[in-house]
Amino acid sequence: MVTSDVVVVGGGLLGVSAAYHLASAGASVLLLERDQLGLHASGQNAGSLHFQLEYRMFEHGTAQAEHNARALPLHVDAARAWGELEDRLGTSAGVARTGGLMLAETREQVRALELKAELETGYGLPVELLDGEALRTAAPYLSRRVIAAALCRAEGKADPRRVTHAYALAARRHGAVVRTGASVVGLRRRSGGWRISVADPAGGRPEEITAGQVLIAAGVWTGEVAQLADVRLPVVPVALTMSVTERARPIISHLVQHAGRRLSMKQTAEGNVLIGGGWPSRLIAHDGRVDLSASPRPRLDSIRGNAAAALVAPEVAPLRLLRVWTGTTSLLPDQMPLLGEIPRRPGLYAATGGSAFTLGPTYARLLARLMKGERPDLPVADYGPARFGHLTFA
Structure with missing residues (x-):
């Protein structure tokens, strides 16, 4: 034995x-x-390193945001851990930390960003609020509809x-x-x-x-x-949808999220744009029992909705989708x-x-x-x- x-x-x-x-x-x-x-x-995930609170963590208001903020000490520690990871393991793992932006297009979303940033900085996660000329300088690729953003310089991506x-x-x-x-x-x-x-x-x-x-x-x-x-x-198993575009010239220099809808977007070193952020796919069930080994089925409404959310970067619009895939993740209630x-x-x-x-x-x-x-x-x-x-x- x-x-x-x-x-x-x-x-x-x-x-x-x-x-x-x-x-x-x-x-x-x-x-x-x-x-x-x-x-x-x-x-199956897209390798995002998002240390800011995600949209799902504050979309239902202040009480939910304050509840989920109790995990922020882990986020602060993880920002440090990913910075040391390749040296610790002695090899490249595709870690690139060029910063992450969470966007707002309405005054209500700006207020959500302000609440989120107050919670995050209170726990020691450095987050800056950008608007006006500072935002245009940092991210000229964004639509003019975007009026503010929260910047966390530690965010980025890794190769899963x-x-x-x-x-x-x-x-x-x-x-x-x-x-x-x-x-x-x-x-x-x-x-x-x-x-x-x-x-x-x-x-x-x-x-x-x-x-x-x-x-x-x-x-x-x-x-x-x-x-x-x-x-x-x-x-709880959660089935998600992700998409990737054809290669393009460098457009997006940050991990991009949104304060008012599901979105996670970034561009790889090869030029492909990865688009995700929590859009659902459909779990497969047999005789009323979910088959966790089966790849979930994509949902057309999710693919369309996710693509529409990505238009906060207008230069993404003409890019063709090369592939859509699904995956599962686990959440607690x-x-x-x-x-x-x-x-x-x-x-x-x-x-x-x-x-x-x-x-x-x-x-x-x-x-x-x-x-x-x-x-x-x-x-x-x-x-x-x-x-x-x-x-x-x-």
């Missing part, structure tokens, strides 16, 4: 970065991924696949074992530790693995894996991160939700400290699974 100090379930950015931090601290780590590394949310595999290589260098095609089908508390059952691809008896600690970092499958340990976590040890399950940890790609390196570092029995250098109680403990009766 294989034995490890820690088993990490999930091979996306969060799982491999946690494996890296744990292995570099001296733990024996086994990472189990049901498919291939970075195949799902970590490889490169960064995930860079972390995996670094974890392996520190002794972590990474296994793909390893689907977890059992998770039971045994003798002060955990027994993990991994399916045999040939249909035989599952392989049994023991570990002192288990981290569930399985994205949209986090709730399903937790159920194997008789734990209920309300992880309160839109906050899920991060920490599960109540009444000693040694069982979970992490997902929030802005999991942007915040992944910070989640991983904090989890490693928690799992080593050290005090985290940021407060994490607001993000812990304990807030959903009432859903688990046993």
Whole structure:
């Protein structure tokens, strides 16, 4: 029987970065991924590094904004972590931080930006409000309809696949074992530790693995894996749509978001414009049960709406869309991160939700400290699974 100090379930950015931090601290780590590394949310997103509060975090007013602002210490830390990431891992991960703009086209949206910026600067995230000539100088590519913007100079983009595999290589260098095609089908508390059952691809008896600690970092499958340990976590799968245009000359020099609608837009080094920002696609269901392994179906209204939102940069209008794709991400009902040890399950940890790609390196570092029995250098109680403990009766 294989034995490890820690088993990490999930091979996306969060799982491999946690494996890296744990292995570099001296733990024996086994990472189990049901498919291939970075195949799902970590490889399907557009790689935005958005440290400002996203539109979904304040679109319903002040109370929601103040609630979601409690995660801003993680955003501030993540801005630092991404700045150090390539030096830490010793390789390029496509990180480019040219700044991010959140746009306003109405006075109401300007007031939302002002509230958002006040919250962000109060938590230590540097955000500047631009209007008039300062805005035109910083972003001459924007429509004249845009009357103000919030600028965070730390924002930008990264290559999701490169960064995930860079972390995996670094974890392996520190002794972590990474296994793909390893689907977890059992998770039971045994003798002060955990027994993990991994399916045999040939249909035989599952392989049994023991570990002192288990981290569930399985994205949209986090709730399903937790159920194997008789734990209920309300992880909600969300299906999203993204588009990419043909190559063009350099137009957009920032990560662009909007204070009044869903939009996330940036231009790659090759000239393609990536357009997303939370427009929905349709989850696939069979017999009333969502199939999380199936790619969601795109929605024409989302493609059209997302393209229309991108016209805040008028030079994008004539560009042809080359590809539209869909992906899934996970949210919690309160839109906050899920991060920490599960109540009444000693040694069982979970992490997902929030802005999991942007915040992944910070989640991983904090989890490693928690799992080593050290005090985290940021407060994490607001993000812990304990807030959903009432859903688990046993």
